[in-house]
Amino acid sequence: MKFAHSLKTWRSVRNTEQQLRRLSERELEDIGFAPGDIPAIARGGRAA
Numbered sequence: 932m933k934f935a936h937s938l939k940t941w942r943s944v945r946n947t948e949q950q951l952r953r954l955s956e957r958e959l960e961d962i963g964f965a966p967g968d969i970p971a972i973a974r975g976g977r978a979a
Contacts, residue, residue, distance in 0.1 A: 948973035 951959075951969045959966060 944973045944975075 948969055951973060956966060959968075964972065
């Protein structure tokens with residue numbers, strides 16, 4: 932059961948990161964993020 936939860940979490944993070952990477956630098960800037968912030972945001976953390 933723990934493996935299934937880990938897999939689901941990994942997929943969610945991966946999907947979020949993919950969606951954010953589709954945004955242009957301008958779109959990211961408009962919402963207050965930089966391309967380097969994407970991994971942390973996808974993991975549910977805050978950008979530095």
